[in-house]
Amino acid sequence: MTTAAPNQSTETHLLTRGRDFDVAGRVVIITGGGQGIGREYARQFGAAGAIPVIAEINQEAGESVAAEITAAGGTACFVQVDVSDADSVANLVEHAISKFGRIDALVNNAAIFSSLTMRPFDEIPIDEWRAVLDVNVTGTFLCARAVAPAMRQARWGRIINIASGAVPLGVPNYLHYVASKAAVAGLTNSLARELGPSGITVNAVQPGGTFHEVPRETVTEAGKARLIEKQCIPREEIPADLAGMVIFLCSPAAEFVTGQTLVVDGGLTHK
Secondary structure, eight states, X not given: OOOOOOOHHHHHHHHTGGGTTOOTTOEEXXXXXXXXXXXXXXXXXXHTTOEEEEEESOHHHHHHHXXXXXXXXXXXXXXXXXXXXXXXXXXXXXXXXXXXXOOOEEEEOOOOOTTOOOOOGGGSOHXXXXXHHIIIIIHHHHHHHHXXXXXXXXXXXXXXEEOOTHHHHTOTTOHHHHHHHHHHHHHHXXXXXXXXXXXXXXXXXXXXXXXXXXXXXXXXXHHHHHHHHHSSSOSOBOTHHHHHHHHHHTSGGGTTOOSOEEEESTTTTOO
16 A cells, blocks of 8 residues: 655645744834833834834823834834724824835724723713724724735735723623724624635634723722632733734734634633
């Protein structure tokens, strides 16, 4: 009995496997990239040799992160943007393409959360409800819509939407935030279907309770301790815990992963 010769393309792929996780030179837009978790995404992409485009409404914060990356020997730029405004998002994409010639990945991280006050759903001011949905949902939609033409032309692209562990936990007193992140998960599923034929993957990352430099006045030390106690890994989740998953999803290694919500929460919501 003879054995068939190995497929040459598979053999070549195996020999070059070490480069599959490489994101060097990739142009990555990171919304909300000037602070909190977004800042860490930008720093880690920069350290990996990618080119972060820091899309941030806070000019001082965005410029600071871009300067930090360039001072470390990387390449980055800052573009001030309001993700809930279509013209502002269009300017972001035009700037990135003009400066770097393409857009390889989008990390939809910008969101209203840390500044929110926990309160019963029937006490949420309607203006606050609309602001959260405008940034968290409409902003995600507008940014994905704006980068899609360049990615379709390249027949390659990665869109990473940041969801939230607050959705499966049904966290109370944050109804507008939880509703917005549930919408992001649904948007991810549908976008993956629409963009897959163009070589574009769309996935979501679901963080647990992640602690960073942006203060959250409604989270007490006792509440933080209770959250950590429920995790399989009993320590604080920090932004660096999420960056590896986001970078992986933007790499060639994840080319057959799409329409997924990948949970990074230390086992808080594991089944």
